[in-house]
Amino acid sequence: MGGTKIEAAAIDSEGKIHFRERISTPGDYHSLVRAIAELGRTVANQTGAPMRLGIGMPGSESPSTGLVRNSNTTFLNGKPLGRDLQAAFGAPVRLANDANCFALSEAQGGAGAGASSVFGVILGTGCGGGVVIEGKLVNGANGIAGEWGHMPLPWQTPEEYPGAQCWCGRFGCQEVWLSGTGLEADYARLSGKEIDAKEIAALAAQGDAIAQKTLDRLSDRLARALSVIAMAWDPEVIVLGGGVSNIESIYTPTAAALERYAFSDCYKARIVKNKFGDSSGVRGAAWLWRD
Numbered sequence: 001m002g003g004t005k006i007e008a009a010a011i012d013s014e015g016k017i018h019f020r021e022r023i024s025t026p027g028d029y030h031s032l033v034r035a036i037a038e039l040g041r042t043v044a045n046q047t048g049a050p051m052r053l054g055i056g057m058p059g060s061e062s063p064s065t066g067l068v069r070n071s072n073t074t075f076l077n078g079k080p081l082g083r084d085l086q087a088a089f090g091a092p093v094r095l096a097n098d099a100n101c102f103a104l105s106e107a108q109g110g111a112g113a114g115a116s117s118v119f120g121v122i123l124g125t126g127c128g129g130g131v132v133i134e135g136k137l138v139n140g141a142n143g144i145a146g147e148w149g150h151m152p153l154p155w156q157t158p159e160e161y162p163g164a165q166c167w168c169g170r171f172g173c174q175e176v177w178l179s180g181t182g183l184e185a186d187y188a189r190l191s192g193k194e195i196d197a198k199e200i201a202a203l204a205a206q207g208d209a210i211a212q213k214t215l216d217r218l219s220d221r222l223a224r225a226l227s228v229i230a231m232a233w234d235p236e237v238i239v240l241g242g243g244v245s246n247i248e249s250i251y252t253p254t255a256a257a258l259e260r261y262a263f264s265d266c267y268k269a270r271i272v273k274n275k276f277g278d279s280s281g282v283r284g285a286a287w288l289w290r291d
Contacts (some may be wrong), residue, residue, distance in 0.1 A: 001025065001032075001036065001055060001056060001057045001058070001073075001098070002025060002058070002098065002124075002125070002281075003025060003058065003072065003073055003125050003126075004024065004025055004125070005022050005023065005024055005025055006022065006023050006024075006025055006035065006036060006039060007020060007021070007022045007278075007279065007281075007282045008020065008021055008022075008036075008039045008040060008042070008043045008282065009021075009043070009279070009282045009283070009286065010043045010044070010046065010047045010049070010051070011282075011283060011286035013290075015108075015109060015283070017279075017283075018046075018047055019043055019046040019047060020043075020279070020282070021039065021042060021043065023035060023039060025073075027075075028075060029075050029076065029079055032075075032076075033081070033084045033085060033088050034088065036055070036085060036088075036089070037085060037088035037089045040053050040089050040091075041089070050091075051091055052091055052092045052093075052094075052289050053085065053086075053089055053091060053092070053093045053094070054093075054094050054096070054101075054285035054286050054287070054288035054289050055081075055082075055085065055093060055094070055095045055096070055285055056096055056097070056098040056100070056101030056102070056281045056282065056284060056285035057071065057073075057076070057081070057095055057096070057097065057098055058071045058072050058073045058076070058097075058098055058126065058128075059071025059072070059073070059076055059077065059097065060095070060096070060097045060100075060143050060144065060147075061081070061082055061095045061143065062143065063142065063143045066080055066082060066083060067079060067080055067081075068080075068081050070144070070147065070150075070168075072125075072126045072167050072175075074167070081095065082094075082095045094288040094289060096137070096139075096284075096285065096288055097128065097130065097146070097147075098122065098128065098281050099120060099121070099122040099128030099129050099130040099146060099241075100120075100130035100131075100137055100139070100146060100284070101130070101280075101281045101282075101283075101284030101285045101287070101288070102120045102122055102130060102239075102241045102274070102280050102281045102284055103118055103119065103120025103129070103130025103131065103132045103137070103146070103239070103284070104120075104130065104132055104137045104284040104287050104288075105120075105276055105280040105281065105283040105284030105287060106118060106120050106239040106241070106274050106275060106276065106280055106284075107120070107132035107135060107239075108135065108284075108287055108290075109275075110239065110274060110275040110276055110280065111237070111239045111272045111273065111274050111275040112132070112236075112237040112239050112272070115235075115236040115237040116133070116134060116236050117131075117132070117133045117134075117233070117234075117235040117236045117237070118131075118132040118133075118235060118236070118237050118238075118239060119131060119132075119146075119226075119229050119235040119237070119238045119239070120132070120146075120239050120241065120274075121148070121226075121238060121239065121240050121241065121242075121245075122149075122241050122242045123178055123179060123180065123222075123240060123241070123242040123243070123244035123245055124179060124180055124241070124242030124243050124244065125179060125180060125181060125242075126149060126175050126179050126181075127148070127149035127173075127174055127175035127178045127179040127182070127242075128146065128147070128148065128149045128175075129146040129147070129148035129149065129229070130145075130146040131145050131146045131233075131235075137288075148174065148225070148228075148229065149173060149174050149175040149178070149179075150166070150168055150170070150173045150174070150175060151173070151174055151225070151228060152170075152172045152173060152174070153172055153173075153174050153177050153221060153224060153225060154224045154225065154227065154228055154261075155224055156172060160172070160177075163176055163177065164176045164185065174221075174225045177218075177221050177225075178218070178221060178222055178225060178244070179242075179244070180196075180197045180242065180243045180244050183197050183200060183214065183218055183244060184196060184197055184200070186214050186217060186218070187200050187210070187211065187214040190210050190213060190214060191210045197243055197244060197247070198243075198246075200214055200215070201215070201246075201247045201249070204249065205249070215247065215249060215250055216253065218244075218250060219250045219253040219254040219257060220253075220257050222250070222254050222257075223253075223254050223255075223256075223257030223258040223260075223261050224257075224261055226238060226254070226258050226261075226271075227258060227261035227262050227263075230258065230261075230262045230264075230267060230269065231262060231263050234269070235269060236269060236270070237269065237270045237272060238269055238270070238271045238272070239272055239273075239274050240271065240272070240273055240274065241274045241278075241280060241281075245273055245274060246273075248273075251271055251272075251273070254271055255271045258271070
């Protein structure tokens with residue numbers, strides 16, 4: 001479930017997708033609950049099999065209250081989404097953060113397959129992360145493991161400080177720098193023009209100096225942000241997802257900069273593009289029921 005679209009897929013125990021469908025994300029809570037339940041029933045009817053619903057969502061479910069918190073789809077916050085979906089769909093429901101679902105998917109047969117530890121990064125409309133160790137999703141004691149987008153950007157320059165205000169209310173979160181919207185805002189600051197991330201990447205490939213400078217700044221900031229993860233728990237593989245992950249030219253400079261920023265005599269974690277594209281999240285949501 002994303003800010004603009006919802007994808008549903010019927011996935012069997014071997015990971016094969018039998019049916020999928022996408023719809024636009026409704027703009028209010030009750031319409032969203034109805035839409036997801038109807039979409040789930042559509043998928044169930046296509047397969048004729050008993051269904052359990054795994055949901056990848058922006059934000060997460062509080063383990064103490066069962067209510068959604070920390071979602072940039074702000075009308076979800078404070079709502080009992082899991083309970084309401086279970087009642088509307090009439091079958092068991094499990095919820096997880098969308099970046100957690102992405103990380104789980106890429107660790108299980110994706111770009112991080114075979115690695116002992118995987119950090120999955122979403123760089124899209126927002127910015128998030130998920131932690132998988134030995135094939136298992138790590139939620140943390142309070143369910144906030146991997147909430148990397150709302151850490152402050154490390155080693156901010158005078159030009160960067162304090163950073164734009166994030167939707168969470170704080171200033172300088174990594175989300176305002178590393179997301180697709182953050183990339184577009186940075187290009188606008190340099191050029192005075194508003195274009196999307198795909199256009200920025202295309203211009204850089206054509207030799208446009210401002211677009212290339214924007215991508216260079218992104219790579220350096222991404223490396224700084226990832227250095228915190230590297231020094232906190234040193235993952236073997238870092239998998240990038242979201243629209244920004246499709247900019248192929250950022251991988252090599254990000255890896256080189258991360259090797260400089262990591263507090264080590266060498267740093268060789270692989271930074272790789274996802275395997276399953278924008279359907280990785282829905283695959284990971286189904287994987288919430290793999291047990």
